[in-house]
Amino acid sequence: MKWVTWEGVGVDRMACAWLLRRSVDPAAEFLFVPAGHTPLPAGAEPFDIPGTRLAHHGGHCSFHTLLAVYDIADPVLHHIARLVDEADVVQEVALEPAAPGLDLLCRGLRLISPDDATALERGMVLYDALYAACQDTDGVADPAPSGVPPAEQHSPVGGR
Amino acid sequence: MATWLLLIYKMPRDPSAPRVHIWRKLKQLGAVMLQDAVWVLPATAWTREQFQWLAAEIAETPGEALLWEAAVLPPTQESRLIAQFTAAIEGRYQALLTALQQPAANLPLLAVQYQHLQRQDYFHIPLGPQVRAALLAAREGATA
Numbered sequence: 001m002k003w004v005t006w007e008g009v010g011v012d013r014m015a016c017a018w019l020l021r022r023s024v025d026p027a028a029e030f031l032f033v034p035a036g037h038t039p040l041p042a043g044a045e046p047f048d049i050p051g052t053r054l055a056h057h058g059g060h061c062s063f064h065t066l067l068a069v070y071d072i073a074d075p076v077l078h079h080i081a082r083l084v085d086e087a088d089v090v091q092e093v094a095l096e097p098a099a100p101g102l103d104l105l106c107r108g109l110r111l112i113s114p115d116d117a118t119a120l121e122r123g124m125v126l127y128d129a130l131y132a133a134c135q136d137t138d139g140v141a142d143p144a145p146s147g148v149p150p151a152e153q154h155s156p157v158g159g160r
Numbered sequence: 161m162a163t164w165l166l167l168i169y170k171m172p173r174d175p176s177a178p179r180v181h182i183w184r185k186l187k188q189l190g191a192v193m194l195q196d197a198v199w200v201l202p203a204t205a206w207t208r209e210q211f212q213w214l215a216a217e218i219a220e221t222p223g224e225a226l227l228w229e230a231a232v233l234p235p236t237q238e239s240r241l242i243a244q245f246t247a248a249i250e251g252r253y254q255a256l257l258t259a260l261q262q263p264a265a266n267l268p269l270l271a272v273q274y275q276h277l278q279r280q281d282y283f284h285i286p287l288g289p290q291v292r293a294a295l296l297a298a299r300e301g302a303t304a
Binding site (some may be wrong): 008010028050051056058059087089091092094146 | 181182185188189192209210212213215216217219220272279
């Protein structure tokens with residue numbers, strides 16, 4: 001189906017588009033309108049547009065809203081939601097050191113992309129990478145099942 | 161002449177928690193209160209987006225918010241407004257410098273405060289780089 005958002009995508013909209021493709025609508029097609037433009041195109045679901053359903057709510061980013069609306073429980077995605085929250089909205093207490101960096105990278109991605117559609121596509125790789133990294137670091141907190149440190153598991157057998 | 165964003169809002173007196181929450185967010189953004197519930201920020205892509213979401217949040221609480229983009233006509237008025245922004249930041253940078261000179265200054269805490277302040281320093285006052293240099297020097301001193 002079709003999804004519509006404002007032009008000039010950044011950290012939250014790149015995250016939302018990635019999540020929509022990944023968990024909601026693998027065939028998602030994205031449309032863009034200038035900020036503040038009305039009416040929104042018929043037959044497309046708006047996201048991250050102020051005043052719409054799939055936007056910021058209760059001071060949290062739109063990515064957060066998508067997780068709630070589509071009832072997605074994956075803890076790694078909830079970690080990414082906290083990151084996007086801190087990257088996108090000014091917070092008094094910051095707990096995610098990577099958040100400002102994520103914001104910067106997303107802004108840079110838009111700057112080096114010829115248009116919003118390309119920026120969203122490039123953002124997909126960034127969020128795939130973020131997901132993998134969060135999954136990896138979040139997993140470190142759990143006790144290793146075998147008690148063998150990962151470095152040892154990966155070391156080549158019989159090497160040097 | 162700069163472009164300014166004006167956020168004007170109305171929220172119920174009770175409960176007070178949402179009002180306090182919005183007020184704190186405005187302070188975090190480094191916005192200046194012109195009058196009760198009339199706040200101003202220089203217009204950038206980032207401040208525009210922040211104010212837009214804040215206006216949406218106020219409307220949800222429930223409340224009413226009007227967001228304006230405006231130009232200040234008399235030049236003296238504009239320089240006074242800019243001075244209001246820079247004076248607020250300058251005072252806070254100065255407090256950081258003072259705290260840095262204390263024996264056993266809490267460097268990690270001051271570094272976080274500096275990063276917060278830097279985001280609100282919309283007019284890039286010269287004291288900013290000085291605070292940064294002082295923090296770097298203190299860091300070198302701490303690790304030496």
